[in-house]
């Protein structure tokens with residue numbers, strides 16, 4: 001499907017140019033800046049190849065990182081991640 005094969009890609013966070021291994025979404029600082037339920041939702045969707053859900057979660061991750069520079073926390077958004085993680089049957093770590 002992909003014609004151009006590259007070993008690395010850049011971090012998915014807005015404005016970040018850190019190179020990450022293919023299959024890795026973000027560099028470590030950005031990945032761990034995400035709420036844990038969102039990270040779990042992304043991992044679960046990827047593992048089970050639910051691509052639509054995965055890309056929607058990645059979009060949420062990018063907008064979360066874009067918003068995180070702003071002072072107001074996105075409480076309602078975090079709650080929806082938790083609900084989604086619960087629906088996916090994720091166990092708390």
Ligand SMILES: [Zn+2]
Nearest residue numbers: 011016027030
């Ligand atoms: Zn990054």
